[in-house]
Amino acid sequence: MANLARVSHLYKFHAIDGTRQPVLSDVGFEVGGGEFVCIMGPSGSGKSTLLQLLSGLDEADGGSIELAGKSLADQSDRERTLLRRRTIGHVFQFFNLLPNLTVLENVALPLAIAGVRVAEQAAPVEKLLARFGLAHKHQAFPHQLSGGEMQRVSIARALAGGQPLLLCDEPTGNLSQKAGLEVMQLLRETVEQDHRSVLLVTHNPRDATFADRILFLVDGNLRDEQGLRGPGISVERVHQALSALSI
Numbered sequence: 001m002a003n004l005a006r007v008s009h010l011y012k013f014h015a016i017d018g019t020r021q022p023v024l025s026d027v028g029f030e031v032g033g034g035e036f037v038c039i040m041g042p043s044g045s046g047k048s049t050l051l052q053l054l055s056g057l058d059e060a061d062g063g064s065i066e067l068a069g070k071s072l073a074d075q076s077d078r079e080r081t082l083l084r085r086r087t088i089g090h091v092f093q094f095f096n097l098l099p100n101l102t103v104l105e106n107v108a109l110p111l112a113i114a115g116v117r118v119a120e121q122a123a124p125v126e127k128l129l130a131r132f133g134l135a136h137k138h139q140a141f142p143h144q145l146s147g148g149e150m151q152r153v154s155i156a157r158a159l160a161g162g163q164p165l166l167l168c169d170e171p172t173g174n175l176s177q178k179a180g181l182e183v184m185q186l187l188r189e190t191v192e193q194d195h196r197s198v199l200l201v202t203h204n205p206r207d208a209t210f211a212d213r214i215l216f217l218v219d220g221n222l223r224d225e226q227g228l229r230g231p232g233i234s235v236e237r238v239h240q241a242l243s244a245l246s247i
């Protein structure tokens, strides 16, 4: 399967406590088409930094990133922005829904941005909302929803955008156990049914069990020595791997 993301020899330094310290050090991995990859690491290990480099919110200090087979370094600023916009959808810990738009309008946003006419936005969006158990909420505003509902809206929005790769940063970090489980099941479903790829970063072992592969970010290095392959890895195996790595 063609790689949707390929990261090689990636470095990122941050000024921490007044000194320049490596947050990511020679990090490399790939995410294949239709693959669900989880990167686990404790708080402060650089997970969000890594996703920000992929999504272009921050710049690497070394190494390279390819999206959909194209190296970001070879592109003009404009091409790079378009490549990212076409390739990457986002799911955030705090949902990032627009508060003044309804559920329907939030999910339709990527279609509006892509220039789809208003009359043609409703049908695909209503279909996604029905699938996600949110049809009755289509006219609600984000503040009228539970956390689990907000996250389902944000996954529906990411699917509406049609990008093949979803970057998910602690998507259950702000949810109850039950709502978090539902969100993880939906993410797995988008891999199985919609053939999207998911790159999940989390410190939650339960969430990691939904992935095809689990990698560990420890002291800036990415480790794959545990050979954890899924889906359906037991949560005990994930805990064992974490304690073997002392994280």
Ligand SMILES: Nc1ncnc2c1ncn2[C@@H]1O[C@H](COP(=O)(O)OP(=O)(O)O)[C@@H](O)[C@H]1O
Residues within 6 Å of the ligand: 014, 015, 016, 023, 041, 042, 043, 044, 045, 046, 047, 048, 049, 050
């Ligand atoms: N923009 C920034 N400027 C300086 N330090 C940062 C910045 N972003 C993150 N850091 C530091 O880099 C380290 C990794 O942060 P982060 O990627 O947010 O970790 P995680 O998402 O795994 O919790 C932390 O020590 C954090 O304080």
Ligand SMILES: [Mg+2]
Residues within 6 Å of the ligand: 047, 048, 049, 169, 170
């Ligand atoms: Mg983070």
